Amino acid sequence: MIFNSLFFQILLAGLAIAIAIVYVNPSFKNIGDLQFAIAEYKKERDNVAKFNTDLRDLAKKINSISEADQQALLKYMPDTVDEVSVSRDIFNISLMSGVVMNDISVSDGATNNRNNNPVEEVVDPADQHKTPPVPHAFSASVTGEYEDIKNFLLLLEESNYPLEIRNLSISSSNGGSNQESSTLSNNNDLSAEVEIVTYSRI
Amino acid sequence: MPENQLGTSFIPKRNPKKAVKRNAPRPVFIGTIIVRIFFFSILIAALAVFTFERKLQNDYAEEVRALDSAISSFNVESWESVLEIDTRLYQAKQRLQNTVSVTSIFDAIEAATIRTVTIENFDLERVDNSTVTIKSEMTTDSFDSVLFQREVLKANDKLSVDGVNELALNNAASENNVAGNRTSVQFKAELSVDPAKVPHIPPAERNGLNNTETATPAVVEDVVPINESESVETNNDQSNQNGL
Numbered sequence: 226m227i228f229n230s231l232f233f234q235i236l237l238a239g240l241a242i243a244i245a246i247v248y249v250n251p252s253f254k255n256i257g258d259l260q261f262a263i264a265e266y267k268k269e270r271d272n273v274a275k276f277n278t279d280l281r282d283l284a285k286k287i288n289s290i291s292e293a294d295q296q297a298l299l300k301y302m303p304d305t306v307d308e309v310s311v312s313r314d315i316f317n318i319s320l321m322s323g324v325v326m327n328d329i330s331v332s333d334g335a336t337n338n339r340n341n342n343p344v345e346e347v348v349d350p351a352d353q354h355k356t357p358p359v360p361h362a363f364s365a366s367v368t369g370e371y372e373d374i375k376n377f378l379l380l381l382e383e384s385n386y387p388l389e390i391r392n393l394s395i396s397s398s399n400g401g402s403n404q405e406s407s408t409l410s411n412n413n414d415l416s417a418e419v420e421i422v423t424y425s426r427i
Numbered sequence: 428m429p430e431n432q433l434g435t436s437f438i439p440k441r442n443p444k445k446a447v448k449r450n451a452p453r454p455v456f457i458g459t460i461i462v463r464i465f466f467f468s469i470l471i472a473a474l475a476v477f478t479f480e481r482k483l484q485n486d487y488a489e490e491v492r493a494l495d496s497a498i499s500s501f502n503v504e505s506w507e508s509v510l511e512i513d514t515r516l517y518q519a520k521q522r523l524q525n526t527v528s529v530t531s532i533f534d535a536i537e538a539a540t541i542r543t544v545t546i547e548n549f550d551l552e553r554v555d556n557s558t559v560t561i562k563s564e565m566t567t568d569s570f571d572s573v574l575f576q577r578e579v580l581k582a583n584d585k586l587s588v589d590g591v592n593e594l595a596l597n598n599a600a601s602e603n604n605v606a607g608n609r610t611s612v613q614f615k616a617e618l619s620v621d622p623a624k625v626p627h628i629p630p631a632e633r634n635g636l637n638n639t640e641t642a643t644p645a646v647v648e649d650v651v652p653i654n655e656s657e658s659v660e661t662n663n664d665q666s667n668q669n670g671l
Binding site for chain 2 (some may be wrong): 229234237238240241242244245249252253256259260262266267269270273274276277280281283284285287298299301302305310312316349355358375378379382387389390391392393394395397413424426
């Protein structure tokens with residue numbers, strides 16, 4: 226019979242080998258790829274699900290913050306700085322403290338640059354992806370007695386938003402000789418040049 | 428029985444000489460068995476692989492759909508809101524952790540300025556979060572006072588003396604002073620302040636501290652004034668009258 230013939234056996238073996246090479250072996254590789262892809266998708270799906278859960282938790286936490294606290298935070302670190310408003314606040318502080326404000330101006334754009342911020346050099350490695358606040362500098366010139374200038378600086382510190390003293394230069398307002406009347410110790414009118422920096426988020 | 432009658436009978440006669448021909452058993456080759464087992468194994472394997480692959484493809488499609496569904500459930504607005512608050516909190520925290528109270532620095536300088544020293548000019552610069560430098564031009568009546576002032580500044584725990592230099596003696600005669608010449612010594616004190624030692628304390632916290640955060644008086648026990656400076660004191664509680 227033909228099924229027992231040697232030719233048929235060879236044909237059968239060849240067919241089996243061909244099936245193994247052409248179909249089974251590539252399918253095995255494809256199965257491996259599919260299993261890897263499924264595992265990756267599953268892992269990513271778990272990550273996305275966990276991320277979504279965390280995001281929902283964080284959103285809940287944010288919503289649990291009181292409106293007053295949110296407003297205080299927004300006041301402390303606003304999105305942008307209204308230069309007129311800050312100038313007005315500094316002027317009002319000068320009035321409250323008793324000093325006379327001679328001049329106030331907004332520093333140029335080179336100062337108000339996130340990358341040109343001399344007080345931003347230490348960042349926690351965990352927070353590297355977070356951007357530092359943008360500084361906005363104001364220059365003010367005031368005259369007054371020592372205690373008034375000190376009070377002016379204290380009121381700046383106690384503002385609802387950061388008004389940091391970056392530079393301060395105090396001298397006698399009536400010239401610098403060695404006369405006692407011109408020293409800072411006599412509570413004369415002193416002249417103070419102050420560079421004040423505030424910050425915004427973007 | 429006549430002989431011709433034997434050959435006409437309709438009953439078949441068995442030929443006693445003819446051997447019964449039987450089929451011989453077919454030979455079974457081991458190679459044939461192996462080939463067939465191999466072939467059918469491959470067929471079964473191909474079928475199993477096909478089925479399993481189809482199942483995996485379905486699973487894969489299911490995972491893709493599930494991932495797409497999870498991604499589509501991501502709330503962009505919520506994410507932006509969280510990111511905004513997080514950044515704002517981080518920035519606010521960064522500034523709050525690096526506050527410097529200039530008035531505390533003044534308090535420290537008042538506490539560390541001896542009675543005979545007056546400050547002519549005062550320059551403060553905040554170089555970075557961790558450095559505040561002060562350059563102050565001071566005048567006093569003698570070199571002994573300069574030495575004493577330097578020691579008092581060094582003894583202050585909030586101030587660090589980087590140098591006392593640019594000494595200038597002014598021994599000009601005073602027209603209004605009948606006693607004769609009036610000597611003064613000018614010098615520049617370069618100081619630095621560790622911002623961590625002079626943080627800004629909010630009023631609410633400050634009130635809770637029962638006013639214990641006032642400038643720490645400089646303790647100068649091992650400094651002995653040489654001559655007329657013996658009467659010199661640190662002005663811990665007399666800052667309005669002396670020093671600044």
